[in-house]
Every structure is written in C-alpha cells, then in structure tokens.
Amino acid sequence: MSRPGKNIGIVLAAVVLVGCGGSDEGAGSAPGGSSAPAGSANRGVVLIGFDASEALIGALGQGRIQGLVVQNPIRIGETSVKTLVKSLEKQPVERRISTGEALVTPENYKQPEIDKLIHPARAENVSNASLSGPKSKKWKIIVIPKGTTHEFWESVHAGALKAAEELGNVEITWMGPQKEDDRTKQIELIQSAVAAGVDGIAVAPLDAQALVEPVEAAIARGIPVLAFDSNLDSDRTVSYVATDNYHGGVLAARRLGEVLHGKGRLILLRYAVGSESTEQREKGFTDTLAKEFPEIKMVSDSEYAGPTFDSAQQKAESLLTRYRGQFDAVFCANESSTFGMMRALEGAGMLP
Amino acid sequence: MKEEIEDIEGIRAAGPGRLRNVLQWVWTVVGPFVGLALIAGFFTYLTRGSGHFLSPDNLRTIAGHTMIVGTAALGMTLIIIAGGIDLSVGSTVALVTVVMALFIKKVDPMLPESLRAWHAAVPMAIVVGILTGGLCGAINGGLIAGLRVVPFIITLGTYQAYRGLATWLASSTTIYVPSSMRPSWFGGLVAIQPEPRWLMVSPGVWMLLLLSLFLAVSLKFSLLGRYSYAIGSNEATARLCGINVPGMKVILYAVGGLAAGLAGVLDFAKLGGVGVPTTAAGLELQVIAAVVIGGGSLSGGEGTVLGTLIGCLIIAVLQNGCVHAGIPNAVQDIVIGVIIVVAVTLDRLRRGRAA
Structure with missing residues (x-):
C-alpha cells in the first residue's frame, strides 16, 4: 500500500519544490505562508501526524500532510540491544535513554539529515x-x-x-x-x-x-x-529506551499552531488507551496547545483509532462525517492512525 | 426415557460391528495423541541444540498457555457435540474482562473497610464474570431455539454484538483496575510458576483439569451429556424421542457461555486486572480448531473432552515451539491452518473407511 504513494510523491514533490523553493530550518520564523497548500484560501484540512512511512512521506511531499514528527527507530533498536548487553555484562546503564525526534515538514523533508530519518533501513x-x-x-x-x-x-x-x-x-x-x-x-x-x-x-x-x-x-x-x-x-x-514522546507532541503542537496561525478548530484522534508512548505524545500536544495556542479549540479528543490501519480509517471516517465543516485540523499520534486519517480525509475530499 | 436414548446409541452402534467400533474408538482417542507426539517430537528435534523445549519449565509454560483456550473449548465441545457452534466466545471473553474491571472499580469503594481489606470485590467480580458469560450463552441458545436460525448466523451476530457491547461499556477504551484493588493472589491464579511450588503447574491448569474430568463424566453419564450426543446425531430423532430440544439448546449454550465466562476471568487475571474490549479477538477460531483437531465433528454427535484437551495442547505446543525455533508468526498461522485441514481430512478418511 505504500508503494504507489512513492511515485506520486516524487512527481508532486517536484511541484512543491518549484512552488516554494524549499525554505530550510527557518520555517518557524518565516511562517509557512509561502508554501502554497498551507496559505492558500482553498486549503483543506491540516493534518499533522506521527511517524513516517513511505505513503505518509509521499503525502507530505504533496503538501497533503503539513507535518510529521518522526522518531529514530534505528537508534531505538540499536540502543536497546546495546544497553541490554551492557547490563548483562554488569556495566552501569542509564535508567532512561532518549533517542531523539524531529519535525518533518513539506519544506524541510529533502534535507539530507531529515531524509536519513524518514528513509531508515x-x-x-x-x-x-x-x-x-x-x-x-x-x-x-x-x-x-x-x-x-x-x-x-x-x-x-x-x-x-x-x-x-x-x-x-x-x-x-x-x-x-x-x-x-x-x-x-x-x-x-x-x-x-x-x-x-x-x-x-x-x-x-x-x-x-x-x-x-x-x-x-x-x-x-x-x-x-x-x-x-x-x-x-x-x-x-x-x-x-525511547523517543521523548512528550517532546514529540510539543513539536507537533507548535507546528500546528504555526500552520493555523494560532487559530482554528481541531480534532485529536487518539491511538489506544494504555499505550504509554502515544499517551505522552497526546499529552505533550494538548498541554502545549493549551499553553501556547489558547485560540485553537478542540472539537473532539475522545476517540481512539485502535490498533490497525483499518480500525483507524473506520474511526476517522465516522469522525469526519460527524464533524464535517466544523474543524480545520487533525492530529494523530502514530503511523497507523495518521495513515487511516489521511485515507479518510482523502476519501472525503478534505485534503488539499 | 433412558431406554430411548440407549436405543439411539444402539442405532448408531449397530452398523460396522463391535471390533470395528472398538478400533474406531481407539483411533479417535489415539489419533490426536499421535499428532501431538509428532509435533512435540518435531520441535524437540528442531531445538535439540538448546534442550530447553522439553524442560519442566517449558512444559509448565505450555500447560499455562492452554488455560484460556482450554476452558472455553470445554464449553465448545459440548456445543459442537450437540451439532451447534458458538462464534461469540472471543467477544464474550472480552465482555467479561470489561464487566469485571468495571464491577471491581464500582463496587470496591462501596464496600465496608473490613471487606475491602480482603479484596472482597474480586471474588464477587469472578462470580459476576462467569455469570455474564453464562447469560451471553443463554441469549445465544434462546435466540437459536426461539428464532430457529442456524447457530452460525446467530452467534455471528452476537460475536459482533457482544464485542460492541464490551467496547461501548468500556467507552472504547481500556479499563484499568488500580493495584490497590487487586489482591496478590489474583495474578497467581494464572502465573506460570505457581505458589506454592508443589502445585507444579498454574492453579488455572488444575482448574481446567478438574473441569475437564467433570465434563467428561457428565458427558458419559448425565442426561445432559446423553441428550447432547442425541441432538447432535439426529435432532429430529431426538425430538421424536421426547427430548425438549429447544430447552436443551438454551442449557447447552448457557453452559458453553459459563465456560467462556470462566475463560474471561482467566484472561482478566492474565492481563493483570485490565478490562480490554479488544482482547481475545480470534479466540473462537482457536477454540473451534482445538475441538475439531481433537476429533469433534462440526456435523455433530462426535467429540470428546480428552480429544479437545489434546487439540488445545497441539495449538499451544505449535505456538510455543515456533518461539523456540524462531519461526515467524506468519509461518505459525500457516502451519496451524494446515494441521486443521489435515486433522479433519484424516478424520473423514477414517470414517469413510469405517462406514
């Protein structure tokens, strides 16, 4: 399912490049207004997600997703094994090891260091x-x-x-x-x-x-x-050993505030109850919104996407029918829910 | 009445002759055993380098992993013998975990201090959980008998409905029972390493064995067991013999439901006191597979408790053995699928030759 997304992604990535000339890190100070999808009048729903699959990166290249917070799965796997072996060999290990996270946007996803993160082995x-x-x-x-x-x-x-x-x-x-x-x-x-x-x-x-x-x-x-x-x-x-998930949520919230210019209505599609990592992301996200962007209102934050792409898409579809026309942006806290939500938004014609 | 039942048995036994009957019985009982031995032998050979596969620890683990499937499969054996099927088992288990979690959270704070110290809400929740399962089963049976729709369709419906009910009760989330409300013995019920050690295997496994014994004796000697075989062999004849078939169905499915409820209690304990509306998805298929591998016939009239237990063990050995041998999930599923088909085909061949 991710394969076709790649080709489209490459084609449209070129369009985006022509359109906005790939502004770099400074996206924060010079608001993304220059990038066509975010600023234009007929823009669709803003989608901010978590984790990167090829399909999601493709959509990001097309400007259909405004931001993805990515983790460093390679380092998670590597550090976990190394730390466990260290402890087996009776060496001291840290109780909490953070493996880093980064925000990927349509503006910066071509940069080499980001590219390495979104196309891990x-x-x-x-x-x-x-x-x-x-x-x-x-x-x-x-x-x-x-x-x-x-x-x-x-x-x-x-x-x-x-x-x-x-x-x-x-x-x-x-x-x-x-x-x-x-x-x-x-x-x-x-x-x-x-x-x-x-x-x-x-x-x-x-x-x-x-x-x-x-x-x-x-x-x-x-x-x-x-x-x-x-x-x-x-x-x-x-x-x-994990991403600083709370901080990942903070990054997502800041990106959303930036794209929406601090104002709008939002749906938060949660992942699953009892999953510590995604709950931390959601908490970082909602805390930051409440603190830094008080004018962004939450329309729905009580729905859970469930474990699979299918369950996420189903839940997203019913959310979209329920709140059609009443929201400007969506945040999802993991790969499957972001993908399911994206598919649902596409189906409803709500993406730019 | 008793004589009539024996007549039915007599009609069934009359055909092939006594010796053949004995041989057939031996094959029915021994067949699954041979399968189990072959599979266990195969994994022992695959993992001969580590020698952990047949270690007491691992056998304990395998026994522990049959608990939930096995308990639910006892009920399913009864239902399948009577020519029925229950697809709602997994959903019932999920519903039971949710009901128990909600019950404990609700009732525990209402109890007087003296009872709370004993965690009295938990034993009450166990009873409520089992009864919830029984009620689910009774509803299945009632609908099947009342609407005269085949069990496959009715329980396909309740499979969705009970899962939906569980999700709705849990507000689409997971219900956590705080650790202060959980007694220490509760997790011990399903612990692989039992306390005290002389129990050898988990208390849940002992419970499964006792229930199996009870069900095996009931099938052989009680009216319930005899009627089940009678209804499963030929429902019309059973009715003509004066058996209250609709009433029996309600009872059979209710008993199946009670077993599913108990499986739900075990799952709830295994999950450390968490009510999960999505748990046990696909459990019904494992349970049906266990019964069928163990010689149960989906056309009714056949099935034994011992066979079912062996069927459960075969599935548990496969799953555990694949972990030992590092075989990925996908291959496990394919292997289990193949074994189901092979087991049932062998069963057909045997019967074809005997008839």
Whole structure:
C-alpha cells in the first residue's frame, strides 16, 4: 500500500519544490505562508501526524500532510540491544535513554539529515537466529516489538541487527504479536522466551500494566528486561529506551499552531488507551496547545483509532462525517492512525 | 426415557460391528495423541541444540498457555457435540474482562473497610464474570431455539454484538483496575510458576483439569451429556424421542457461555486486572480448531473432552515451539491452518473407511 504513494510523491514533490523553493530550518520564523497548500484560501484540512512511512512521506511531499514528527527507530533498536548487553555484562546503564525526534515538514523533508530519518533501513520480518540451536554467541536475547506490521518496527529491527553485528557477541531473536493490541500474545511470548532460556529480553510493552507481571516474573528468574518505545509500570526494568514522546507532541503542537496561525478548530484522534508512548505524545500536544495556542479549540479528543490501519480509517471516517465543516485540523499520534486519517480525509475530499 | 436414548446409541452402534467400533474408538482417542507426539517430537528435534523445549519449565509454560483456550473449548465441545457452534466466545471473553474491571472499580469503594481489606470485590467480580458469560450463552441458545436460525448466523451476530457491547461499556477504551484493588493472589491464579511450588503447574491448569474430568463424566453419564450426543446425531430423532430440544439448546449454550465466562476471568487475571474490549479477538477460531483437531465433528454427535484437551495442547505446543525455533508468526498461522485441514481430512478418511 505504500508503494504507489512513492511515485506520486516524487512527481508532486517536484511541484512543491518549484512552488516554494524549499525554505530550510527557518520555517518557524518565516511562517509557512509561502508554501502554497498551507496559505492558500482553498486549503483543506491540516493534518499533522506521527511517524513516517513511505505513503505518509509521499503525502507530505504533496503538501497533503503539513507535518510529521518522526522518531529514530534505528537508534531505538540499536540502543536497546546495546544497553541490554551492557547490563548483562554488569556495566552501569542509564535508567532512561532518549533517542531523539524531529519535525518533518513539506519544506524541510529533502534535507539530507531529515531524509536519513524518514528513509531508515528496514529489516525483513524474519528471525535471523532462533532460540533453538546451541549458543553460538555469548548472549542470546529476544526483542519483542508491539507488532510486526508497521514499517516502524522493521526499522527498529534493522537497528537491533546493526547493534548485534557491531557487538559480535549477541544473537537476536525478533518476534512480536501480529496485532498491535494482542496483550495476551505478548505476555505468552515473554513466558515462552523465559522458558526457552534467553539471557535477556527487550520488549515494547503493549500495555503499561498488563505486561508487569510476566516481566517481573522474568526478572525474578534473573533475566534482565529492558523496555523500549513504551514504558512499563515497573521500576525493575533495566532501562527505558525511547523517543521523548512528550517532546514529540510539543513539536507537533507548535507546528500546528504555526500552520493555523494560532487559530482554528481541531480534532485529536487518539491511538489506544494504555499505550504509554502515544499517551505522552497526546499529552505533550494538548498541554502545549493549551499553553501556547489558547485560540485553537478542540472539537473532539475522545476517540481512539485502535490498533490497525483499518480500525483507524473506520474511526476517522465516522469522525469526519460527524464533524464535517466544523474543524480545520487533525492530529494523530502514530503511523497507523495518521495513515487511516489521511485515507479518510482523502476519501472525503478534505485534503488539499 | 433412558431406554430411548440407549436405543439411539444402539442405532448408531449397530452398523460396522463391535471390533470395528472398538478400533474406531481407539483411533479417535489415539489419533490426536499421535499428532501431538509428532509435533512435540518435531520441535524437540528442531531445538535439540538448546534442550530447553522439553524442560519442566517449558512444559509448565505450555500447560499455562492452554488455560484460556482450554476452558472455553470445554464449553465448545459440548456445543459442537450437540451439532451447534458458538462464534461469540472471543467477544464474550472480552465482555467479561470489561464487566469485571468495571464491577471491581464500582463496587470496591462501596464496600465496608473490613471487606475491602480482603479484596472482597474480586471474588464477587469472578462470580459476576462467569455469570455474564453464562447469560451471553443463554441469549445465544434462546435466540437459536426461539428464532430457529442456524447457530452460525446467530452467534455471528452476537460475536459482533457482544464485542460492541464490551467496547461501548468500556467507552472504547481500556479499563484499568488500580493495584490497590487487586489482591496478590489474583495474578497467581494464572502465573506460570505457581505458589506454592508443589502445585507444579498454574492453579488455572488444575482448574481446567478438574473441569475437564467433570465434563467428561457428565458427558458419559448425565442426561445432559446423553441428550447432547442425541441432538447432535439426529435432532429430529431426538425430538421424536421426547427430548425438549429447544430447552436443551438454551442449557447447552448457557453452559458453553459459563465456560467462556470462566475463560474471561482467566484472561482478566492474565492481563493483570485490565478490562480490554479488544482482547481475545480470534479466540473462537482457536477454540473451534482445538475441538475439531481433537476429533469433534462440526456435523455433530462426535467429540470428546480428552480429544479437545489434546487439540488445545497441539495449538499451544505449535505456538510455543515456533518461539523456540524462531519461526515467524506468519509461518505459525500457516502451519496451524494446515494441521486443521489435515486433522479433519484424516478424520473423514477414517470414517469413510469405517462406514
């Protein structure tokens, strides 16, 4: 689904380049008014999203999305594995490691450092190692993402593999639930990994509370557990490696304020309850709006997109019918909800 | 009445002759066992390098992972024996977790201090959860008997409706029960490493075994069990024999619902006291697969508790073994799919030869 978006993206990116001459970092001081989509009178709904897939970047190139906050999944994967191994080797590790986030806009997405962030390496969804053979390396760890369908996780996987290659003494098994809300499956994965005798576990918890028991059971058996991407309600994990999600939300809110010139009506489509990372983004976003852009009014902020593209699109479609003509902008806090919302806006003809 | 039932049994048994019958029975019971042994052997071979696959720890883990599917599958066995099907199991489980979470959050603060110290709201919630499941099942049975629509359609409807109800009750979100309201034993109910250690496997597994024993005995000796086989073998004959078929259906689906409710309680405990309206999606298919792999026939009249348990174990061994061997999800699903088809085809072949 992301493939066709790329071609269109390239064609229209050229148009955008001609149109606005690619102003750089200074987008903040010299408001995006020069860029055609944001300023013109017949502009559609402003969409600000989170995370980058090819389809989203394509839409950004067309000026259909006004901003995307991107994370650094490669570094998340890499840092998680390295930190976990460090702790296995009894070296001190930091409790909280932030891996950085950046705002991508139609103006800056061509810059080389941003380009690297939005086109990260990806790994195929296969395990390069199994827990079955005799140990060929010193450490055997399992990395459990929230799901295996989002492109984001493929990049985290690539980062984890990169770390394993650099360290040379660690074997990685990559395995996650298929659906990004299958807590039971994630719990069972942790339990199976413990029984399979791994040395360490890196997990992106689907739920800050539901995963506590299996994680603490693993820790009680001497297997260190590191949380990445999303935190856990437990202080016994080795470390928490993730984007500063709150700050990501702040970046998104500032971009929205800038595009809307501080005035407008907004829909916030939330992701899922209990997902610490997206809740932090939403909080950073709403806090900043309330503080810095009091004239931007929230029309709806109580709806949840759910775990998949489909669920997000369905929810977005009903939101759009309900609030048609009553809002100027939308914020979504992760890849699937941004994509679902984009598709729904396209379908309703609300994008520029 | 009793004699009439035995007549039905007699008609069924009359055909192929006694020895054949015995052989058939042996194959029905032994077949799934052989399958399980083959699959376990396969993974043991794949993972021979680590030697963890057959470790007591891992066996405990596998047993623990059959708990939820197994409990729900007991109810499904009964329903499938009677020629029915229940697609609403997963939705019922989700509804139960939501109802329990809401119940505990609502009731706990209302209790007097002495009861709160004992976390009395939790045992009450367990009862409420099981009864919620039973009610869902009774509604299924009532609709099937009352509207005379096939169970597939009715439970396809309630599959959506119960999920929707759960989502609506939970306001589309997830309900968290604060840790102060959760007793420490609650998580222990489903813990892989049981406390005390001499229990060997999780208390939930023991419960599943006891219920299985109870159901197996009931199927063999109680009217409920006999009527189920009778209705599943030939509903018209059963009715002619004077069995109150509609009433039995309500009871059967209600019992199935109670089992689903109990599975919901276990899922709620496993989730650490979180009511999740999206949990257990697709559980019904795993449950049906377990019953079918274990020799249950979707055309009714056949199925055993032991077979179902083996079916659950086969699924759990597959999933656990794939983690050990590092086989990705997609392959797991394909393998489980193939096994279902193979199991049922073998079943057909066997019956074809016997008849």
